[in-house]
Amino acid sequence: MTDETARKLQILYDVGKLNKEDLAFIRSVDQYLVQAIGETDSEMFLIHLSVALERSRKQESVDALPNDLWSQVKTAPEYQRALAIWNHVASFRPVDFSNLETRYIMLHLVNILRRG
Numbered sequence: 001m002t003d004e005t006a007r008k009l010q011i012l013y014d015v016g017k018l019n020k021e022d023l024a025f026i027r028s029v030d031q032y033l034v035q036a037i038g039e040t041d042s043e044m045f046l047i048h049l050s051v052a053l054e055r056s057r058k059q060e061s062v063d064a065l066p067n068d069l070w071s072q073v074k075t076a077p078e079y080q081r082a083l084a085i086w087n088h089v090a091s092f093r094p095v096d097f098s099n100l101e102t103r104y105i106m107l108h109l110v111n112i113l114r115r116g
Contacts, residue, residue: 001030005043012050021094022053029089036085037113045108052105056095065103073107082109 001009009026012018018026026046033039055062065073073079086102086109097105 001027001046002041002043005030005041005046008043008047009050012047017054018050022050022057025053025092025094026050028092032089033085033112036088039112042112045105045112048104048108052097052101053095056097056101061098062100062104064100065107069107070103073103073110076110076114078110078113079106082106082113085109 009018009023013020013023026049029049030042030046033042052062054060076082083106086106090097
């Protein structure tokens with residue numbers, strides 16, 4: 001993670017938007033992305049993940065990803081690899097995410113892999 005991303009996440013922690021467990025999870029996800037795919041600049045994804053954690057803890061909903069966009073994500077060549085990455089990191093997530101939230105997470109992961 002870049003220093004700038006680390007600062008932003010620290011701010012979210014300092015203002016109470018993330019707790020220690022969530023921040024540790026986000027750092028672990030970042031480390032896994034670096035290890036698994038060499039990704040070192042996942043700021044948008046990590047920030048989204050921090051917001052998703054807060055929403056999930058508060059049991060707040062997120063708007064549905066449009067079906068046509070979700071279809072594009074699911075048929076992307078990178079989808080299966082993104083799903084494998086998500087399944088790995090989801091195994092140690094501190095909260096459960098809704099299916100709608102998970103779709104946005106998958107969108108981010110597919111985009112990261114496309115950049116790869």
